[in-house]
Amino acid sequence: MRRIAVTGIGAVAPGEPGRERFWDRMVEGRPATRGVTLFDASQMRSRVAAECDFDPIACGLTPQEVRRNDRFGQFALVASAEALDDAGLGRDDLDGERTGVCLGSAVGATMRLEEEYVAVSDGGRHWEVDGSYAGPFMYPVFVPSSIVSEVAVKFGANGPASLVSTGCTSGIDAVGQGARMIADGEADVVIAGGTESPISPISYACFDAIRATTPANDRPAEASRPFDADRQGFVMGEGCAVLVLEDLDRARARGAHVYCTVAGYASRANAYHMTGLHPDGVELAEAVARAMDEARVDPGDIGYVNAHGSGTVQNDRHETGAYKRALGPAAYDVPVSSIKSMIGHSLGAIGALETAACALAIDRGVLPPTANLTTPDPECDLDYIPGEAREARVGHVLSAGSGFGGFQSAVVLSRT
Amino acid sequence: MSRRAAATDMERRAIITGIGVVAPTGIGVREHWEATLEGRTRITPFDAGGVPLRAAGRVDGFRPRDHVKNRLMIQTDKWTWFALAAGRLALDDSGFDPAGRDPYGISVVTASASGGNEFGQREIQALWAKGPEEVSAYQSIGWFYAASTGQLSIRHAFKGHCGVVVADGAGGLDAMGQSLRLLRRGGEAVLVGGTEAPLTPYALVCQADLGRLSPGADPERAYRPFAPDADGYVPGEGGAMMLVEEAASARGRGVRGYAEILGHAATHDAHHHERAAPDGRQYARAAELALERAGLGPEDVDAVFADGAGDPDSDRAEAAALARLLGERASAVPVALPKTMVGRLYSGAGALDTAWAALALHHGVLPPAVGTDPDAGTRGLRIVTEPTAPERLRTVLVLARGAGGFNSALVLGRAPADEEGAEEGGRFNV
Numbered sequence: 001m002r003r004i005a006v007t008g009i010g011a012v013a014p015g016e017p018g019r020e021r022f023w024d025r026m027v028e029g030r031p032a033t034r035g036v037t038l039f040d041a042s043q044m045r046s047r048v049a050a051e052c053d054f055d056p057i058a059c060g061l062t063p064q065e066v067r068r069n070d071r072f073g074q075f076a077l078v079a080s081a082e083a084l085d086d087a088g089l090g091r092d093d094l095d096g097e098r099t100g101v102c103l104g105s106a107v108g109a110t111m112r113l114e115e116e117y118v119a120v121s122d123g124g125r126h127w128e129v130d131g132s133y134a135g136p137f138m139y140p141v142f143v144p145s146s147i148v149s150e151v152a153v154k155f156g157a158n159g160p161a162s163l164v165s166t167g168c169t170s171g172i173d174a175v176g177q178g179a180r181m182i183a184d185g186e187a188d189v190v191i192a193g194g195t196e197s198p199i200s201p202i203s204y205a206c207f208d209a210i211r212a213t214t215p216a217n218d219r220p221a222e223a224s225r226p227f228d229a230d231r232q233g234f235v236m237g238e239g240c241a242v243l244v245l246e247d248l249d250r251a252r253a254r255g256a257h258v259y260c261t262v263a264g265y266a267s268r269a270n271a272y273h274m275t276g277l278h279p280d281g282v283e284l285a286e287a288v289a290r291a292m293d294e295a296r297v298d299p300g301d302i303g304y305v306n307a308h309g310s311g312t313v314q315n316d317r318h319e320t321g322a323y324k325r326a327l328g329p330a331a332y333d334v335p336v337s338s339i340k341s342m343i344g345h346s347l348g349a350i351g352a353l354e355t356a357a358c359a360l361a362i363d364r365g366v367l368p369p370t371a372n373l374t375t376p377d378p379e380c381d382l383d384y385i386p387g388e389a390r391e392a393r394v395g396h397v398l399s400a401g402s403g404f405g406g407f408q409s410a411v412v413l414s415r416t
Numbered sequence: 417m418s419r420r421a422a423a424t425d426m427e428r429r430a431i432i433t434g435i436g437v438v439a440p441t442g443i444g445v446r447e448h449w450e451a452t453l454e455g456r457t458r459i460t461p462f463d464a465g466g467v468p469l470r471a472a473g474r475v476d477g478f479r480p481r482d483h484v485k486n487r488l489m490i491q492t493d494k495w496t497w498f499a500l501a502a503g504r505l506a507l508d509d510s511g512f513d514p515a516g517r518d519p520y521g522i523s524v525v526t527a528s529a530s531g532g533n534e535f536g537q538r539e540i541q542a543l544w545a546k547g548p549e550e551v552s553a554y555q556s557i558g559w560f561y562a563a564s565t566g567q568l569s570i571r572h573a574f575k576g577h578c579g580v581v582v583a584d585g586a587g588g589l590d591a592m593g594q595s596l597r598l599l600r601r602g603g604e605a606v607l608v609g610g611t612e613a614p615l616t617p618y619a620l621v622c623q624a625d626l627g628r629l630s631p632g633a634d635p636e637r638a639y640r641p642f643a644p645d646a647d648g649y650v651p652g653e654g655g656a657m658m659l660v661e662e663a664a665s666a667r668g669r670g671v672r673g674y675a676e677i678l679g680h681a682a683t684h685d686a687h688h689h690e691r692a693a694p695d696g697r698q699y700a701r702a703a704e705l706a707l708e709r710a711g712l713g714p715e716d717v718d719a720v721f722a723d724g725a726g727d728p729d730s731d732r733a734e735a736a737a738l739a740r741l742l743g744e745r746a747s748a749v750p751v752a753l754p755k756t757m758v759g760r761l762y763s764g765a766g767a768l769d770t771a772w773a774a775l776a777l778h779h780g781v782l783p784p785a786v787g788t789d790p791d792a793g794t795r796g797l798r799i800v801t802e803p804t805a806p807e808r809l810r811t812v813l814v815l816a817r818g819a820g821g822f823n824s825a826l827v828l829g830r831a832p833a834d835e836e837g838a839e840e841g842g843r844f845n846v
Contacts, residue, residue: 031730038765043547043548044548045548052605057744059492068689091706096686097683097698097701101684106560106562107559108531108558108560108561108563108582113536113540114540117537117540117541117544117618118544120618120621121540121541121544121618123544123545124540124541124542124543124544124546125545125547127537127541127617128465128466128617129465129617129618129621130466131466131467131620131621131624132466134621134622135627137625138621138622138624138625139622139623139625139626139690139819140689140690140819140820141622142529142619142622142623142625143529143530143582143584143762143818143819144582144690145529145582145583145584145587145818145820145822146584146689146819146820148583148684148820148822149684149689149818149819149820149821150689150820152685152821153682153686153687153688153689153820153821154687155686156686157684157686157687158683158684158685158698158701159683159684160681160682160683160684161684161822162581162582162583162587162590162682162773162819163581163582163583164579164582165560165561165562165580165581165582166561166562166565166578166580167560167561167562167566167580170580173579180597184597184679201543201544201548202540202543202551202555204548205539205543205548205551205555206539206551206552206555206556206559207556208548208551209548209551209552209553209555209556209557210553212556266577267577267578268575268576268577268578269524269566269569269570269574269575269576269578270575271519271569271570271572271574271575272570273570274491274557274566274567274570275556275557275565283575286520288432290724291514302607336433390466390711404556404557404560404562404566405557405562405563405565405566405567405569405580405781406566406569406570407562407566407578
């Protein structure tokens with residue numbers, strides 16, 4: 001049975017890009033949420049966002065890479081480069097045919113698709129659009145799998161390559177599937193993660209329409225409040241995290257730093273509603289239980305839970321129920337936190353950012369807090385690490401995601 | 417062949433026991449196969465507005481209300497309607513009754529290259545023409561890729577793994593491969609496939625960008641992969657869903673199934689962000705790996721369902737890959753291109769080709785291509801132009817590619833030997 005190591009981490013998270021800036025924010029418990037600057041959100045109900053201060057050229061991309069790729073693809077190229085560099089794997093060190101790419105994204109290149117649509121439809125005046133007004137590279141924008149090709153081409157990865165688009169669990173699922181590529185012997189190294197750039201009018205309008213995002217526009221830094229009684233919905237975020245996954249024996253043989261292993265993964269569906277959740281969390285509990293089975297850990301072994309914690313009433317209660325069901329009495333002893341309190345909910349990217357935070361938590365011995373948790377919801381009665389990070393040496397951590405389609409996913413990471 | 421028995425005896429096996437087709441060739445597996453054997457094109461003249469395209473493969477006679485309730489229809493895009501219809505047809509065809517089974521043991525995997533095109537365009541249009549309050553409450557669940565898998569899981573109460581694969585034209589085949597990997601890990605069945613609905617105004621503008629759409633006006637001749645004068649492809653809509661069942665489950669209810677999924681592999685050219693590598697090396701490697709994982713070798717391939725991109729560079733690369741894989745047999749192994757009847761369905765293609773290949777193995781007949789003229793040249797390949805029953809048809813290789821360098825290969829074999837009282841195929845017997 002092959003074990004899967006995490007040997008490199010790259011991040012473009014809200015705020016300054018880069019893994020260490022991301023981790024500093026986690027340790028300091030400092031929210032990156034603010035009023036939307038990426039577009040004029042004055043017509044929107046929710047006008048808060050967790051945005052990346054991202055300059056693709058300063059981050060090392062070439063002008064042509066910038067032109068070809070929508071923002072979410074640019075994030076992926078930058079985070080992949082950082083992750084591979086962190087792993088000590090240059091293009092020449094990689095065995096291309098044994099290297100795979102598995103990235104998640106929920107909404108793809110919607111930012112560029114919308115911008116171009118405004119031109120070809122002349123601001124929504126025409127349904128029969130005029131293609132002569134379209135910019136270049138429309139096909140790559142049409143099929144978001146193009147960013148997987150961009151990463152494969154840039155780093156010479158000839159192994160299996162795929163984009164996973166399971167909505168809000170895409171990031172966890174991409175890491176889980178990437179790990180399976182190695183477990184099944186189909187690759188030795190996988191560039192795995194999730195990326196998203198949904199801070200655009202159509203994404204805001206569509207979440208406004210279901211009142212899932214917060215209208216707390218007058219206090220943007222405190223707008224994302226998972227498990228807090230005053231929460232009003234989630235804050236849209238953007239960003240990307242990429243993990244270099246590697247066969248553990250191979251990683252050890254080359255003397256690589258190993259953050260942790262990906263010890264277990266499972267995804268399940270609630271088969272109930274595209275956006276609704278049972279309050280009892282049965283299916284999320286099932287995913288958690290199966291991921292723990294695969295990792296061969298018991299509830300008492302889990303030292304930290306990185307929650308989905310989106311900051312909607314429905315989610316926070318559903319999730320709290322699921323942990324009690326899956327972990328039993330141990331649920332009351334294990335620290336649980338939601339980093340969405342600081343970096344918002346970046347849809348298909350967040351699961352990868354959360355997994356990266358878990359790997360760093362194991363490696364650095366610090367558990368990120370839930371920011372803005374000042375008035376606990378009486379129905380959410382676990383230890384959510386309010387306000388400040390905690391130092392703790394943990395052996396096994398659980399990260400969970402829940403989202404559109406009723407999909408529920410869980411991954412267990414373990415100290416080696 | 418001996419390698420195979422040794423390789424698979426101990427493993428859990430994946431059998432296609434139900435097929436649901438929604439494609440230009442018809443709705444339902446019977447209509448589809450009968451139309452296939454007629455061997456005439458289902459591509460029709462098409463007005464693509466300002467886009468230089470004059471033919472397309474449309475699903476005629478698809479009435480969404482026959483397959484999707486009104487309330488659900490307004491929440492979903494046509495690509496999801498196709499998936500819901502094909503999913504129900506596949507389950508009906510299989511005779512598989514989920515009642516009383518473990519819902520966590522039944523998974524759903526779908527592929528789509530471009531998601532809910534018409535839905536997305538309509539809502540962006542509403543936003544920019546009228547304002548945010550005009551955007552549908554269903555935009556968030558209708559446009560994006562997770563919709564088809566989510567809706568299938570909800571409709572049928574399947575609570576297993578939920579997969580959504582995006583890999584342009586390779587995605588449908590990758591989804592089929594994922595069903596094999598899932599069943600090897602556990603569970604009883606996977607409802608799997610791919611559908612696409614790309615024939616809407618904005619989506620067509622995006623497709624025109626690569627310059628590979630055929631400008632041809634003659635539906636018979638506009639899409640003719642491997643012809644020396646091929647000048648692009650015709651897009652089509654639809655696809656297929658299948659029930660892939662673990663062998664013990666199928667055997668337990670006395671069903672033999674259409675075909676067995678023996679192996680899958682995916683590779684990437686890592687060559688250019690849009691163009692396929694001309695040497696076909698990674699493409700051939702995908703096929704070699706898929707065969708190896710099936711416990712087979714290139715000598716076992718009895719027929720190939722090719723990708724057939726229809727533009728000269730991509731066709732040359734595929735012919736090069738087949739020459740690498742098959743060596744001297746490259747000019748002898750029959751190449752099936754029934755997709756010439758329907759056009760290129762993006763992620764629907766890998767699923768529909770899998771359905772075709774499974775039906776071919778089941779009936780012992782390879783489906784024909786249309787519009788190809790072997791005398792005019794086929795880049796050295798032996799393209800099947802009439803329904804043909806080869807002497808040996810035990811192992812079929814199905815291939816697909818996606819723009820940017822995705823390669824995918826699936827190996828199908830005949831369904832396991834007859835058991836006492838086992839039904840041939842699903843409920844469909846021609």
